[in-house]
Amino acid sequence: MKDKIDIKFIAGKAQVSPATVSRVLNKSKAVSPELKSRVLSMIEKYDYRPNEMARGLIFQKSNLIGIITPRVANAFNAELISQIEKRANQAHYDVIISNISGNFENEKKAFRIMHDRRVDGIILLHENTPEEMAELQRISDIPIVLASVRVEGSSLPNVSIDDERAAYEATRYLIQLRHMKIAGVFSDSYSAGNLRKKGFLDCLSAQNIAPFALFIGECTFHGGAVIAERILALQEKPTAVFFISDEMAIGAINYFQDHRVRVPEDISVFSFDDIELASYVRPRLSTVHQPVREIGQYATEMLLALIEKRPLYQPQQILPHHVIIRDSCAALEN
Amino acid sequence: MKDKIDIKFIAGKAQVSPATVSRVLNKSKAVSPELKSRVLSMIEKYDYRPNEMARGLIFQKSNLIGIITPRVANAFNAELISQIEKRANQAHYDVIISNISGNFENEKKAFRIMHDRRVDGIILLHENTPEEMAELQRISDIPIVLASVRVEGSSLPNVSIDDERAAYEATRYLIQLRHMKIAGVFSDSYSAGNLRKKGFLDCLSAQNIAPFALFIGECTFHGGAVIAERILALQEKPTAVFFISDEMAIGAINYFQDHRVRVPEDISVFSFDDIELASYVRPRLSTVHQPVREIGQYATEMLLALIEKRPLYQPQQILPHHVIIRDSCAALEN
DNA sequence: CCAAATGATAAAAACGATTATAAAGGAAAA
DNA sequence: TTTTCCTTTATAATCGTTTTTATCATTTGG
Structure with missing residues (x-):
């Protein structure tokens, strides 16, 4: 029966008290070189590493960051997660993810579980109503940051692009190409979907164009294909479609x-996000570029500041976007 | 100053001992209905939830599963992670991910960090040498399961397809299309790359065909494009290319x-994985289908069994694969 | 040369839970 | 009435750390 390697064990082997071992590890106070080397060699010998749960208990700190998203496997989210993880690691945090499915109840549940673990902070990758956001905040005072999302009427810190404006510009581009019959495809709880929808509708109404059709679908390739089917089933078809995400657009294009x-x-077809793939499909997607890396890293930065109670100079960060023109849109003959 | 809601606080409010509160929570022993309701109402009132770090310390169990992979954002891995998370959640485990970059040292570091957190088990999504695997196992006796990977010469439990055979069949298909100049593109530490390479080479040599060219690249769209560039720079070009992953293939096709x-x-072009995207690009990819969902869920299942010290009847699970013929390969005229 | 200050170490008290053990109270039996 | 036995509850030890406090030896200053 192997005995477990804890601080007491090491202390015993080095013939010192546990306190001394701890002091050697944390360099918190002077330890005589003699004891120090005894301790160090035992730590080495038994490959001792302090139990993080025990440390967490004392410090009231888990060094854990939670990410909550409705779809880990979504290309944009996956890249975002990757960036968050990278930045968090540098600061010696680990990342724990929760893929919530469907309703808000599940999200609350996920939130509670993260709270139970005493996660130091949470990053949300999706949209909620202001009321829902407020409800989450009521559950626990864990710092929250939104990445690639902004919720109107909520004061939560966030990093995102100006989704509304970007959607407006994208739509204007379609109108400039002389499109009049423009459909919009959106999705519940994907990134800042409501703002994108708003920008889309505002631009149309500013030009006195009625939206040709509005769809709600799942934010996946398949979801896009489903919408495409419905579009082709229409008696009169739109000449242009604005999709809330590249994945949907690609799925739809394939169906077309x-x-x-x-x-x-x-x-x-115009879409949103500019995932890496967007320029690797045919036709290459005209889309709105989001600076994923910056969003992910900046959001993490912000969360770390919040956790360490450093002041947040700019709690609502808007990063620049770019409307990228590739090959998926054509001008209409007049 | 808000006082913190711990078991002692609740006990105080309900005028009972902490032990009684714990018994109510865990239904471990009979508690009189009177006290029980007093406790329950206080728990309700203050929304008390036990600190998981403290519980973990007692039970010597974190209810955490670690996933280590070189690339979270890879479509196949992301889907795998998503499946693992799903299954783990059902069993009340949370998932913590680590995106290791590059060398084995980093992987060891990630492994140690997971050990420090007393993760209950680890799932690896990538390849290592048998020696490296052994070294990881030496660091800690945390149960390990490989998902979508198998390492020859290692006895680690794993769930995967028969990569070698699948690659063999794919290559045979290319030969059946009368291709003689076949290049192979592989990648270090992506899934079961070595086995795929072996199957590829074995099939060629069985037909007395020499591999036309062998490449090593990064397993991304961009990585695929880079290889494509090198292929086009060749004086004499291959008529078919076997890619180790769909992502590389798509990147290459775009470049072509x-x-x-x-x-x-x-x-x-023939590739491997059959990510959802594979049938949404043009040409649609001919590729080897891996049952991602089953791999992810089964690997998790296996890990849970290992964690709970249940016997593992089949520590090396080979799931069926399918060679899927779509549009990216053509027969050669004779 | 003695009191005070300094320095290094050990012992003990946290952190927030669970659980073994002890204690108390009440009912039944002698 | 006293003893015994059960049920219910509280007390205290434990998990693996860190940190405060206490202890002891050594040095320094008057």
């Missing part, structure tokens, strides 16, 4: 192509 | 198309 509808010749 | 090389007319 399968049914002999050419993109962009027959129908133009 | 950009340079007026048609797929599959000018060059055939």
Whole structure:
């Protein structure tokens, strides 16, 4: 029966008190070189490493950051998570993820679980109503930061682009191409979907154009294909479609192509996010570029500041976006 | 100053001992209905939830599962992670991820950090040498399971397809299409890359065909494009390329198309994984289908069994794969 | 040369839970 | 009435750390 290697064990082997071992480890106070080397060699010999749960208990700190998102496997989210993890690691935090499915109840549950673990902070990658956000905050006073999302009417710190403006610009671009029959495809609880929808609608109404059709779908390739099917089933078809995410757009384009509808010749497609893939499909996607790396890293930065109670000079960070013109949109003959 | 809600606080409010509160929570022993309701109402009132770090310390159990992978953002890995998280959640485990970059030293570091947190088990999504695997096991006796990977010469439990055979079959398919000049593109530490390479080479040599060229690259869209560039720079070009992953293949195809090389007319491409995207790009990818969901869930299942010291009837699970023929390969005229 | 200051170490008290053990109270039996 | 036995509850030890406090030896200053 192997005995477990804890601080007491090491202390015993080095013939010192546990306190001394701790002091050697944390360099908190002077220890005579003699004892120090005894301790160090025993630590080395038994490859002793302090139990983080025990330390967490004392310090009231888990060094854990929680990420909550409705879809880990989404390309944009996955990249965001990757960036967050990277930055968090540098600061000696680990990342724990929660893939919530569907309703807000599940999200609350996930939130509670993270609270139970005494996660030091949480990053949210998706949208909620201001009321829901407030409810989450009521559960626990763990710092929260939104990444790639902004919720109107909520004062939560966030890092994102100006989704509304970006959607406005994208839509204006479609109108400049002389499109009048423009459909919009959105999704519940994906990034800052409501703002994108708002920008889309505002731009149309500013030009006195009525939205040709509005759809709500799942933010996946398949979800995009489903919408495409519904679009092709329409008696009169739109000449352009604005998608809330690249993944949906790609799924839809595939469906179009399968049914002999050419993109962009027959129908133009504009989307959002600019995931790496966007420039690797045919036609290459015209889309709104989000600076994922910066969003992820900055959001983490912000959360760390919040955790360490450093002041937040700019709790609502808007990073620059770019409307990227590639090949998925064509101008309409007049 | 808000006082913190711990078991002692609740006990005080309900005028009972902490032990009684604990018994109510864990239903471990009978508590009189009277006290029980007093305790319950106080728990309700203050929304008390036990500190998981403290419980972990007692039970010597974190209810945490670690995932180590070189690339979270890779589509296949992301889906795998998502499945693992899902299954783990059902069993009341949380998932903590570590994105290791590059060398084995980093992996050891990540492994140690997980050990420090007393993670109950670890799932590895990538390849190592048997020696490296052994070294990891020496660090700590935390149960390890490999997902979508198998390491020859290592007895670690794993769930994967028969990568070697699958690669063999894929290559045979290319040969059946009368291809003789076949290049292979691989990547270090991606899934079961070595086995795929072995299957690829074995099939070629069984037909007395020499591999036309061998490449090593990064397992990303960009990595695929880089290889494509090198392929096009060759004096004599291969007629078919076998890629170790869909992502690389898509990146390469894009590069080919950009340079007026048609797929599959000018060059055939076969790949591996069958990520959702594979059927949403043009040409749609001919590839080896891996049952991601089953791999992820089964690997988790296995890890849970290991954690709970239940016997493992089949420590090396081979799940069925499928060679999927789509549009990225063409037969060669004779 | 003695009191006070300094320095190094050990012992003990936290952190927030669980649980073994002890204690108390009440009912039944002698 | 006293003893015994059960049920219910409280007390205290434990998990693996850190940190405050206490202890002891040594040095320094008057």
